[in-house]
Amino acid sequence: MTIQNTMKTHDTVQSEAAEWFTLTQSEEMSSSQCRDFERWINSDPINEIAYGKVSAAWLSLETVSESSYIQNIRKEALAAQQTDFSAEAKTDDQGADQGYRKYADLAKVASFLIVIGTGALLYLGNMSAPSSQQFETLTGTQKTIQLADESTIILDTNSRIHVTYSRDKRALILEKGQAHFSVAPDKERPFVVQAGLGEITALGTAFDIRLEGTTTVVKLIEGKVDVTSVSEDRNTSKTLTKTLNAGQQLSIIHGELSKIEAIDFIQSEAWKMGKVIFRDTPLKDAIREMNRYTNKKYILAGNTMGDIPISGIFNISNTDMFTKSLVTYFPLQANESLKYQIVLSRLNDSAEPP
Amino acid sequence: MTQSLEKQRAERAVELVSGDGNSEFVETLYTDYHEKLLNYISSHSIDKDEAMDISQEAYMRMSRIPKPSEVKYPQAYLFRTALNVLRDKYRRNIPENSSVKNNDEDYDLTEVESTITPLRDLEAKRSLKKVQAALKRLSPNARNVFILHRFENMTYSQIATHYGITVSGVSKHMAKAIAHIAAAVETR
Numbered sequence: 001m002t003i004q005n006t007m008k009t010h011d012t013v014q015s016e017a018a019e020w021f022t023l024t025q026s027e028e029m030s031s032s033q034c035r036d037f038e039r040w041i042n043s044d045p046i047n048e049i050a051y052g053k054v055s056a057a058w059l060s061l062e063t064v065s066e067s068s069y070i071q072n073i074r075k076e077a078l079a080a081q082q083t084d085f086s087a088e089a090k091t092d093d094q095g096a097d098q099g100y101r102k103y104a105d106l107a108k109v110a111s112f113l114i115v116i117g118t119g120a121l122l123y124l125g126n127m128s129a130p131s132s133q134q135f136e137t138l139t140g141t142q143k144t145i146q147l148a149d150e151s152t153i154i155l156d157t158n159s160r161i162h163v164t165y166s167r168d169k170r171a172l173i174l175e176k177g178q179a180h181f182s183v184a185p186d187k188e189r190p191f192v193v194q195a196g197l198g199e200i201t202a203l204g205t206a207f208d209i210r211l212e213g214t215t216t217v218v219k220l221i222e223g224k225v226d227v228t229s230v231s232e233d234r235n236t237s238k239t240l241t242k243t244l245n246a247g248q249q250l251s252i253i254h255g256e257l258s259k260i261e262a263i264d265f266i267q268s269e270a271w272k273m274g275k276v277i278f279r280d281t282p283l284k285d286a287i288r289e290m291n292r293y294t295n296k297k298y299i300l301a302g303n304t305m306g307d308i309p310i311s312g313i314f315n316i317s318n319t320d321m322f323t324k325s326l327v328t329y330f331p332l333q334a335n336e337s338l339k340y341q342i343v344l345s346r347l348n349d350s351a352e353p354p
Numbered sequence: 355m356t357q358s359l360e361k362q363r364a365e366r367a368v369e370l371v372s373g374d375g376n377s378e379f380v381e382t383l384y385t386d387y388h389e390k391l392l393n394y395i396s397s398h399s400i401d402k403d404e405a406m407d408i409s410q411e412a413y414m415r416m417s418r419i420p421k422p423s424e425v426k427y428p429q430a431y432l433f434r435t436a437l438n439v440l441r442d443k444y445r446r447n448i449p450e451n452s453s454v455k456n457n458d459e460d461y462d463l464t465e466v467e468s469t470i471t472p473l474r475d476l477e478a479k480r481s482l483k484k485v486q487a488a489l490k491r492l493s494p495n496a497r498n499v500f501i502l503h504r505f506e507n508m509t510y511s512q513i514a515t516h517y518g519i520t521v522s523g524v525s526k527h528m529a530k531a532i533a534h535i536a537a538a539v540e541t542r
Contacts, residue, residue, distance in 0.1 A: 002394075008480070009373040014533060014536065015529075015533050016538060017536075018529050018532045018533030019529045019533075020483070021532055022402065022429045022525055022528045022532055024433060024434050025434065025503070025510075025528070026509075026510050027509045027510060027511065029430055029431075031426055031427065033430075034425075034426070034427035034428070034429070034430050035426070035427045036430045037429065037430045038426070038427050038430070039428065042390070042429075048390075048393060048397075049397065050393070051397075052393070052394055052397025053394075053397065053536060054532060054533075054536040055394070055396045055397065055398065055433075055437055056397055056399065056532075056539075057532075057535055057536040057540065058437070058504070058535075058536075059398050059440055059441060059444060059533065059541040061445040061485060061504060061535075062441055062445060062499065062541060064485055065505055069486055070501075070505060072487065073497065073501055074501055074505050074506060076357075076498070076501075076502040077497070077498040077499075077502050077506070078502070078506065080494070080498045080517070081517075085495055085517050085518065085519055175377075181432075215411075265463075266476075269540070273396075273397065273399065274396075291401070313393065315396070315402075317402070318402075333375060334526060
């Protein structure tokens with residue numbers, strides 16, 4: 001566990017990770033480059049995650065290696081000549097290299113997907129009868145659900161969702177927990193998620209919703225959504241709507257819409273990889289987060305340790321490691337003898353007066 | 355509990371490898387990097403058991419490095435080796451004549467089977483369209499360099515010779531392409 005105060009932007013981390021990955025793929029790395037790499041990747045959990053993501057993207061290309069598109073561009077690449085390179089060297093920097101940092105890029109991806117989406121529309125025309133389904137996860141588990149229209153839901157721990165598809169609406173109710181939605185574009189059938197006192201309407205986009213007590217948090221990864229607050233009795237017509245753009249989040253607290261804020265991308269991607277990330281997170285908040293994933297709940301005895309900042313990456317399936325790290329790095333002891341609780345308390349320090 | 359089982363397995367891996375004569379090197383790798391290596395492998399949506407197998411294979415391969423004493427900072431090599439293990443494993447898991455081989459724009463990937471976790475399989479399917487779109491948006495130079503390295507397994511210096519450009523030029527194109535593609539795969 002390392003204590004880190006620096007917060008780098010998502011973009012910076014991503015391009016650093018790409019550069020380091022490029023270097024580690026080269027046939028010759030100098031000893032000092034190897035040392036610098038170790039320093040970089042071990043200095044901040046977000047570097048570690050970012051590097052892993054670049055690497056995972058690299059690996060995922062294996063599935064496409066036999067596709068005819070790749071076969072064709074492989075031939076092209078082999079046939080390309082030196083002259084092609086000198087001719088293009090000048091214009092090269094203006095193009096794609098800037099795009100990947102910006103959301104403008106997403107628009108291109110989106111327009112590409114819409115082409116596919118219209119293909120899917122024809123096929124959806126046949127499914128007219130509304131069908132309702134419920135999906136649920138137990139504490140400590142996650143589930144990926146592929147819906148008929150190719151939208152995808154990733155359900156986090158201890159979550160439940162209702163899905164009802166009809167001819168003119170894709171209606172979902174997140175009853176508890178957290179979920180990620182990757183919505184297949186379909187202009188004719190809005191994708192509407194009810195979560196607590198919030199209603200999120202999307203056309204084709206990707207977003208997360210998390211329910212925690214009376215608060216609903218919506219994080220938009222891609223595209224655009226409308227977030228509407230619904231009054232408690234659901235009959236009053238007084239509602240508020242705000243539009244979120246990619247990279248933004250807001251909360252609905254007691255039916256009120258909060259200010260729009262920027263997303264912490266690393267955080268919002270972590271749970272989908274089965275990880276929890278803490279960066280100077282107060283221990284009491286870290287415990288609350290870990291408790292979402294385990295039936296054996298952490299309890300903090302006394303109130304002197306709740307605010308100490310902790311940092312680290314933990315697997316949601318391995319809370320042992322979390323306990324171990326806490327007792328190793330902090331003056332804490334863990335009593336695990338109870339069936340449903342792990343009691344954390346301050347180590348008795350005899351040097352201190354009572 | 356699971357912790358100690360894991361440790362036993364990893365220790366057995368170290369023992370297995372030590373026959374090759376580089377046991378000290380592998381032991382150092384294990385002591386200094388095992389947890390980092392498992393984290394790294396898991397970031398490819400690999401579950402714990404499988405990650406353990408892959409780490410064992412990576413240690414095995416690392417033990418065959420000719421002059422381990424010269425590698426003072428082995429993390430980059432270890433990660434790269436693990437990635438190669440993953441790639442080889444992935445290759446074995448793609449069935450021949452799978453539906454990935456079809457014509458042009460749209461891929462029908464619904465029949466691709468993989469013994470690797472369903473999440474990763476799904477992610478791969480979803481990323482495919484994005485990868486293709488991303489490759490199309492790359493400048494031809496960056497794309498060509500990337501393709502030769504990724505799919506023709508050419509080293510940076512081979513690519514440099516092939517196109518008559520410098521190795522650092524190749525690296526620049528690579529970094530650009532990798533960042534671009536990783537970003538495209540990442541956005542859902």
